[in-house]
Amino acid sequence: MERFQVRGVSNRRAAGACKLIIVGVNASGNLEVMIERVLPDNECVVEVTTQVTGFRSVWQAVIEEFFERSNPGGLRFSINDGGARPDTVTLRLMQGMQLIEATS
């Protein structure tokens, strides 16, 4: 088991007014992502708890690419991971992002 966080900066506040979203399930090969709108508009962070150790650099790359693509200012992402592949992680982050921006 491993725990770490990846911080980023953003030049915009994520759209919508929704304060909390949770997507996915912590199951084998899957993960749950909780998104809370609790940070200043120009900050974002992903906090990862994963069952699988030794892949921190891959997580770092996936999350930094997500920050660049989605610009999630003001959002804190918390992940409970059951060994999801990098593409699944990206999809869940994008799914959560789409939901929190679309939900009023």
Add this chain to the structure above:
Amino acid sequence: MSTVFQPHEADWYEATARERITGLLDPGTFLEFVGPEQRAMSPHLEQFNLTGAFDDGLIVGGGRLNGDAVFIAAQEGRFLGGAFGEVHGAKLVGLLRAARDGADKGGPKCVLLLLDTGGVRLQEANAGELAISETIQAILEARLVGVSVIALIGGRSGAFGGGGIITACCSRIVVSQHGRVSVSGPEVIETNKGVEEFDSKDRALVWRITGGRTRALTGAADRYVKERIEDFRAAAIALAARVPAFTIETLAAEQHRLAQRVQQYGDCRDSPEMWRKAGLAEPERIAELSDDAFLAIPQLKDAHHDAR
């Protein structure tokens, strides 16, 4: 939310616990208690190198069903098999006790239990066993003050172990084809009594014995529904409105019903033998029927008994 996901059209089996709640209740009425942002997680799993869930696999809250206030609890069957742990159980017991205490003060008169569980979580077994016992007691105490407790079962974990016993303590039970209900799982029976008693690798046999169709035909479930969330919703609305009083007479009727069932089917080795006795056409083909054809079977009666 509606642009991303159409909850009322969704499939119960495929949906997450949260999607089931969203689709079951009146739109926009769900209010979660002890939500994931509070991070009420299992204190035990980390010792086993397991990551937890922010809601410990159980979502509890209140909402409206067809306009009426209800409490609702949903297990996430994909997180550790929906199994009962300490926090998971405490949330469920707390909800049921709130229903009990609020029943004469204008609180909800119905609790919906969306069970999807293999039973007790092995990593926190003692706490899980206690949670099952406390849940059973809390269900019976709530029913005693006039609260109806409706079990809805159609997830991949079914309702096994203590979850099967909890199911049997509810006022009414709704199942779909995938909704297996029992106490000892197939592998447990095979391990203890041998493959001749029960072959757990024979999936057709497992569903013939424990599956929703058998449960509905024997009266162990009160209503059989198709897999869609909207069908579960319609069944919950219909059944919540007519629940028998929880009295000695009801228990006596249930005992009588079960005794009759043993007398009628006690010597059967497999469910087709039971359906032949019950006079069903083509008893071997029950599992193969479409949901519509199964629902049209005349012997499939809907919660007509006053027991439970």
